[in-house]
Each structure stands twice: as structure tokens, then as C-alpha cells.
Amino acid sequence: MLAFTIRRLLEAAVVMLTVALLAFVLFRFVGDPINQMVGQDTSIAEREELRQRLGLNDPVLVQFGRFIWNAARYDFGISYQVKRPVTSLIAERFPATFELALTAALFAVLLGIPMGVYTGIHRDSWLSKLFLSVSLVGISLPTFLIGILLIYVFAVQLGVLPSFGRGEVVRIGGWTTGLLTASGLKALILPAITLGLFQMTLVTRLVRSQMLEVLRTDYIKFARARGLSDRAVNFGHALKNTLIPVITIIGLQLGAIIAFAIITETVFQWPGMGLMFIQAVQNADIPVMSAYLLLVAFLFVLINLIVDLLYVWIDPRVRIYGREA
Amino acid sequence: MMAEPPVLSVRNLRVEFPTRRGTLLAVDDISFDIAAGEVLGIVGESGAGKSLTGSAIIGLLEPPGRVAGGEIRLGGRRIDNLSREAMRPIRGKRIGMVFQDPLTSLNPLYRVGDQIIETIRTHLPLGEREARARAIELLTEVGIQGAERRIDAYPHEFSGGMRQRVVLALALCAEPELIIADEPTTALDVSIQAQIIQLLKRLCRERGTAVMLITHDMGVIAETANRVAVMYAGRIVEIGPVREVIQSAHHPYTRGLMGSIPSLEGTSDRLTQIPGSMPRLTAIPKGCAFNPRCPLAFDRCRVERPDLMAVDHSLAACWLVAREGAEAPR
Incomplete structure (x- = not known):
């Protein structure tokens, strides 16, 4: 290990x-x-x-x-554009992106997995068909279009949610959070859905196809033949076996969420790192750009490392191979 | 015949698959009984309906397959018309099942002990610690050495034969009256096969469990079963005591099957084989389903379908039996 x-x-x-x-x-x-x-x-x-x-x-x-x-040493120099240390720029922007990405990822996972399990178990129910149709929309529409549509419906037509910005934020130490104010939370909804919708549909479809496959395996048939309850079979035995590929994809997608945040942040003028990066590109602000690139790469690598360790935790077979290698 | 009802009694069971091209009858009107402590072998080629019969009995037919007629009684009580929820406690508790491939029968992500304890606690009112003690007992009983230690191992840490022992232990968890063993030895080495067969035999003898042994291996049947039913294209073509069926089969198909077992003292050095292959369910021939492949077929076989007829201690579905019976009554 x-x-x-x-x-x-x-x-x-x-x-x-x-x-x-x-x-x-x-x-x-x-x-x-x-x-x-x-x-x-x-x-x-x-x-x-x-x-x-x-x-x-x-x-x-x-x-x-x-x-x-x-x-x-976590020093990326001074921004050419705003003449301040890049690290302090990142420190200002990171909380916004992190909260957005985390909310989007939670939205994707907490909705995607149950929907995937449901559509996997109840293959022919009308609700499954509805879920799958919705997921088709999510998977085929580009992020910026979803963002603009959401803004049009909820901000322009219904006027219930803000169309840009983070709302009021609370400062806790060096961290600014929008999670503690009503306006901050409201401002988070549309960008998080925009950013997470594609991932959610991906998770739904992946979990579904994995469930369908696992439910056909002998050990599931054997588990039923042993008289275990449907719950134990579906959630205890089937779901855990579907999770291995799902975790890989979720891990990779978490990186993608942070990277794709550029588009969502631009659409919603979300004051995060993505928006900072776009502004840096427009101004050839090299220290900011390279710092952003490195940071995103670091997050990807970190997430993959965590995913690998999760494997070992979930699948005992990897434990053996890991030990031998 | 018997005062006690047989453990398992199947009457006129039909299993069908509705498909776009019409309904296929995969199991066609079969009947048999299994008494306590008895091993009934079910043999036949792939696709004869052996496994489907097993699945139908334990109520695990994969949709769209369904029981279309007949009765299944367990200890005298009908179980084929039970709801999903009513059937669940019977599975594992009163009917144990063993599948062909021990490598894929166990969930790779859980320790074998957890899978056994889970099954025990589903069916018996035992606490975690008692269930664990019982799991160790069961593993020891199926011949796993150092069970106290091995109980915490994962399935991939066992060999194929050992895994099949674990699967047997799982099937035995709640002391079922009936075990359905679907090709339990097919995926194993020959030397391991014998061990598993011995184990299965010993366990049923000691516990008086009825066993339905599904296999295409006549050797396994000869060694294990008390009676044997031969299936062909969804029907039982011959059923009787194992010695009689093996040594003086009445149905030409059974004789063909016997001819394809290699024997050490056999004089011929070629194995006989049955020409052709079993008809598809979409194209079952008129008359006796076996007639196009039968070396002894005559006119009546091509027109009229034979039902099971008593001959010696067996039943055979063959017009030859009727003809011989008429010409030279025994």
C-alpha cells in the first residue's frame, strides 16, 4: 500500500x-x-x-x-497586468471556483447516481424513459447554451434567480464564501446547474449501463437465489460493483468541471479563476496563465491520485496487484 | 406410494418465452418428483431446458421467460403462484442453489465470510457473532481448512474448487430441503469435480437434502444420482433409476448420450455420436422431436408425438416402447 x-x-x-x-x-x-x-x-x-x-x-x-x-514554493511572480502577486490573485479567486465546482459536482453525483440506479433497475418504467430523455438534452447541449437558456428562463422571464455574480459573500479568514448568505446561495444555483448538468447526465448514463451489466452477472443471480432482499441485492451487491468505473469517471470529470468552469464563469460573470484566466489571456498576462495551468494540472493529478487510492479501498483485487507490483 | 409428500413435485411445468416471432415453449409439460435424500439428475444437451427448469423452480426466470402452466410444489405446498415477496424467503432458506461457475458466483468485492453471514442473517434469527460462528462451521464442513482464517479472505484468494465449496456452503446456510445444482462441476478440473461431487453426496446423505443435479455430464450423473431424467428439446424423454437408464436405456436419444461417454473397459476405440443437433425452439419437428436424428425412427414417429410410457422401472417417451410392448410384452 x-x-x-x-x-x-x-x-x-x-x-x-x-x-x-x-x-x-x-x-x-x-x-x-x-x-x-x-x-x-x-x-x-x-x-x-x-x-x-x-x-x-x-x-x-x-x-x-x-x-x-x-x-x-508556490510563487508565480507578479501579474503583469495588475502588478500584484499571482498567488494572492488566485487566493482571491479560488474560493469562488471551488465552491462552484464542488456544488456542481455534488449536484452531478447526488442526482446522477440515484437516477442511474433507478433507470438501471426499472428499465422500462416511464420515469426511466423521462430521465434518459432529459439526460440526452444535458449531454448534447453545449454548456454556454444551457447557461444562457437558464438565464433566460429563471433570471429574465421568471426573475427568481440572479443572472450574474456571486451575490453577497462572507469572509472567513482568507476564504470568501457565498454559501452562508441567501443571495450567495441563490447566485450559485444557475451556474452550478449549468456546470454540473453534463456531468450529471454522464454519471446517470454510466451508472445505468454499469447497473445493467452488473445485474446480469452470476453473482447477482446467485445473491437473488440466496434469498437476499432486493435492497441488499441492488444496493449492497450491484451498486458497489458499478462504482469502480464510476469513480474513475467522476474523478476525471471533477477535473473537467474545474477546467470547464471557464465557460460557465464567463457566461455568469462568476468571479473565479476561469474568469481570471480569460482576462489574463486577453492581456498576455503570462504569470497568471501559467499559474492557472499549473494549478489545474495539479488538481487533476491530485484527484487522480485520490481515485487510485479509492480503488484500492473499494476493490480488494487491486490491493493484491498493487502489493505485487 | 409415500406417506410424506415428496420434497419437490413438478407437474406439467411449461416455461415459455414470448418473442416477436411468436411464443417459444422452452420447457414443455414436464413432471417429476424428488424425495428427501434423493438425487435426481437432469441431463441433456445445451438448450434442452434443464437450467430453465431449475430457474423456474426457484422463481428466478429472467423476463420475458415465464411459467405458463403446471404446478411446482415444495413439501406439498404450491410455490409457482407465489408473489415475488412471498417467494423470496423460500430462496436460500428452503431451496439452495449452486451455479456452474464458482469464479463468477461470488461477489468479488466482499469477503466470503460477509457473504455467508449476510445469507445466514437473512434467513435465521442469529446475531453477528453467532452467524460468524456458524459460517466457520459451514466452511469447515465443506472442507475448507483453517476456516477461522479463511473466512476473512476475498473470493479471488480461493482456487476454483475452493470457491465452489464456498458456494456450496452458501447454498447450505439455512439447511434447505432442496438443492438445485446447475452444472456444479462443469467449470472445474476433473480431480476437483470428483471432490465436489463426493462432498455434495455426503452433505445430502447426512442432511437428507433432496438434490436436483443439472448437468450434461453423464459420468457425473452415473456417480451421483439415484434417478435421472433425460431432457430433449424442452421435454423429458426418459426418466428412471440411474442404473437402468445407463445400462439399458429405452429411448434412442438416451442410448446416444450413453454412447458418447468414454469408458475405460470399452472395446471400441471410437466414441459414438448422435448425428445432427438439437432442433431450435422455433423449428421443433412434427411428431417426436428427436425423429430426424433417430436411427430407429419409423412412420409413427414422424407424425405423432409420444408421451411418457411406463417400461420396466422407467418412463420413456418413444414409440419403440409402445411397439415392443405390443409385440413382445415383458
Whole structure:
């Protein structure tokens, strides 16, 4: 188990280094940051001086080494655009994205799994058919369209929910939360549904197809032949076996939720990291962009690590293989 | 005949599958009894309706399959018309079932002990600790050494033969009156097969359990069963004491099956085989379903379907029996 964890951690480190390299190389090509930072009447000497001060004249390897060293200490430099440390920008924006992503993920899982189980068990009921039709909508409509539709119905026509922003937030230490005020919660509903709908339908369909498969297996037939109750068979024996692939997908999708938050945050003007990233791109604000990329990659890697460990916890067979390898 | 009703009594059971092209009769009007402590073998080729009969008895036919007629009685009481909820406590408690593949019969994510304890506690009013003690007892009884330790192992930590023992222990949890064993040895090595068969025999002898042993392996039947029913295309074509059926079968199909068992002292070095294959349910021939493959078929076989007729101590559904009976009464 320990060896398994260590091996996964090493793999994670390699992935992070690769992403860091990509982030570093990629953003050297998005444009000259100096042009964005200074006015038109800045002299060439002044530009050169700024370039020197930012270390942009150093050899590439030195720059990359500095980038890694600083990133490892959670220092992504100063935003070219707003002239403040990137880490403090992220610290301001992260709670908004985190709360949005978490709510969307909970929405997807807490609704998706029961719907999947239900449609798997009661294959032919009209409710199952309704769920599946709705999920088809969720899976085929693009996120921004869903967002705009929701805004049109609930904000413009019915006027019951806000169409943008986080509402009132409460500050707890360095964390701002919208979960404690009525307006914050109301503001969260539409973006969370927009962000989570696709994932929810994905989870529903995945759980359903897994349930259908597992319910056909011999051990389920045997469990019924042993006279176990429907509940024990469906939820004790079948559901647990469907969860292994479901956890993988949910893990990956959690990363996707954070990444896709860019679109949702843009539609709802949600003051999170996605919106920050879009603004950074528009201004060639390299430190912010690379920090965002690294952070998202880190979240992906972290989630995958957790998923791997969850496997071991759920499926005893992986435990053996993990020990042997 | 007997004062006590047989443990299992099946009368005119029909199982059908409604399909788009019409209703298929997969089990057609079969009847048999199994007494306490008796092993009834059910043999036949794949698709003869053996397993469906088993599933119908325990009430686990997969839809759209359904019992279309007849009666199933357990200890004299009808069970084929019970509701889902009324049937559930009978499964596992009064009828135990063993499936073909021990590798897939156990849930891979739960310890074998948990699966046994779960079953015990479903049927018997025992606490967790008593159920665990009983589970260890059961595992020991089916020949698993170090059961106190092995009870906490996962299914993948057992070999195939050991897993089938666990499956047997699961079927025996609540001391059922009847065990339906559906190809219990087919997926096992020959040496392990013998052990499992011995175990099954010993357990029923000791407990007086009735066993319905479904298999396509005549060798297993010869070793285990008291009586045997031969199924062909959804019908029983011959049923009788195992010795009589094996040594002097009355139905040409049974003889064909016997001819395809290799024997050590056999003089011929070729196995006989029955030409052709069993008809599909959509195309059961007129008359006797076996007539196109039967070397002895005559006109009547192609027109009229034979029912089971008494001959010696057996029943056989073959016009030859009627003809021989008429020509040379024994």
C-alpha cells in the first residue's frame, strides 16, 4: 500500500514537471508581455530596462529553473497586468471556483447516481424513459447554451434567480464564501446547474449501463437465489460493483468541471479563476496563465491520485496487484 | 406410494418465452418428483431446458421467460403462484442453489465470510457473532481448512474448487430441503469435480437434502444420482433409476448420450455420436422431436408425438416402447 502510494506520487511529480515545461514553453509564444505592460510612449531603453528587471533576458534554462523553483514554493511572480502577486490573485479567486465546482459536482453525483440506479433497475418504467430523455438534452447541449437558456428562463422571464455574480459573500479568514448568505446561495444555483448538468447526465448514463451489466452477472443471480432482499441485492451487491468505473469517471470529470468552469464563469460573470484566466489571456498576462495551468494540472493529478487510492479501498483485487507490483 | 409428500413435485411445468416471432415453449409439460435424500439428475444437451427448469423452480426466470402452466410444489405446498415477496424467503432458506461457475458466483468485492453471514442473517434469527460462528462451521464442513482464517479472505484468494465449496456452503446456510445444482462441476478440473461431487453426496446423505443435479455430464450423473431424467428439446424423454437408464436405456436419444461417454473397459476405440443437433425452439419437428436424428425412427414417429410410457422401472417417451410392448410384452 505504501509502495503503491509512493509510486503514484512519483508519477504525479513527473506529470507536474511536464506540465510546467509545457506551460513555460507555451506562454513564451503568446506575445511580448512588455508591449501589454507599457504605454506607447515608453522609450526603448525603458522597455529594455523592464525586460531586464523581469528576467526576460536570461537564458531560457535559467528562466525555466527559476520558474520551477518559484512554482515549487508556490510563487508565480507578479501579474503583469495588475502588478500584484499571482498567488494572492488566485487566493482571491479560488474560493469562488471551488465552491462552484464542488456544488456542481455534488449536484452531478447526488442526482446522477440515484437516477442511474433507478433507470438501471426499472428499465422500462416511464420515469426511466423521462430521465434518459432529459439526460440526452444535458449531454448534447453545449454548456454556454444551457447557461444562457437558464438565464433566460429563471433570471429574465421568471426573475427568481440572479443572472450574474456571486451575490453577497462572507469572509472567513482568507476564504470568501457565498454559501452562508441567501443571495450567495441563490447566485450559485444557475451556474452550478449549468456546470454540473453534463456531468450529471454522464454519471446517470454510466451508472445505468454499469447497473445493467452488473445485474446480469452470476453473482447477482446467485445473491437473488440466496434469498437476499432486493435492497441488499441492488444496493449492497450491484451498486458497489458499478462504482469502480464510476469513480474513475467522476474523478476525471471533477477535473473537467474545474477546467470547464471557464465557460460557465464567463457566461455568469462568476468571479473565479476561469474568469481570471480569460482576462489574463486577453492581456498576455503570462504569470497568471501559467499559474492557472499549473494549478489545474495539479488538481487533476491530485484527484487522480485520490481515485487510485479509492480503488484500492473499494476493490480488494487491486490491493493484491498493487502489493505485487 | 409415500406417506410424506415428496420434497419437490413438478407437474406439467411449461416455461415459455414470448418473442416477436411468436411464443417459444422452452420447457414443455414436464413432471417429476424428488424425495428427501434423493438425487435426481437432469441431463441433456445445451438448450434442452434443464437450467430453465431449475430457474423456474426457484422463481428466478429472467423476463420475458415465464411459467405458463403446471404446478411446482415444495413439501406439498404450491410455490409457482407465489408473489415475488412471498417467494423470496423460500430462496436460500428452503431451496439452495449452486451455479456452474464458482469464479463468477461470488461477489468479488466482499469477503466470503460477509457473504455467508449476510445469507445466514437473512434467513435465521442469529446475531453477528453467532452467524460468524456458524459460517466457520459451514466452511469447515465443506472442507475448507483453517476456516477461522479463511473466512476473512476475498473470493479471488480461493482456487476454483475452493470457491465452489464456498458456494456450496452458501447454498447450505439455512439447511434447505432442496438443492438445485446447475452444472456444479462443469467449470472445474476433473480431480476437483470428483471432490465436489463426493462432498455434495455426503452433505445430502447426512442432511437428507433432496438434490436436483443439472448437468450434461453423464459420468457425473452415473456417480451421483439415484434417478435421472433425460431432457430433449424442452421435454423429458426418459426418466428412471440411474442404473437402468445407463445400462439399458429405452429411448434412442438416451442410448446416444450413453454412447458418447468414454469408458475405460470399452472395446471400441471410437466414441459414438448422435448425428445432427438439437432442433431450435422455433423449428421443433412434427411428431417426436428427436425423429430426424433417430436411427430407429419409423412412420409413427414422424407424425405423432409420444408421451411418457411406463417400461420396466422407467418412463420413456418413444414409440419403440409402445411397439415392443405390443409385440413382445415383458
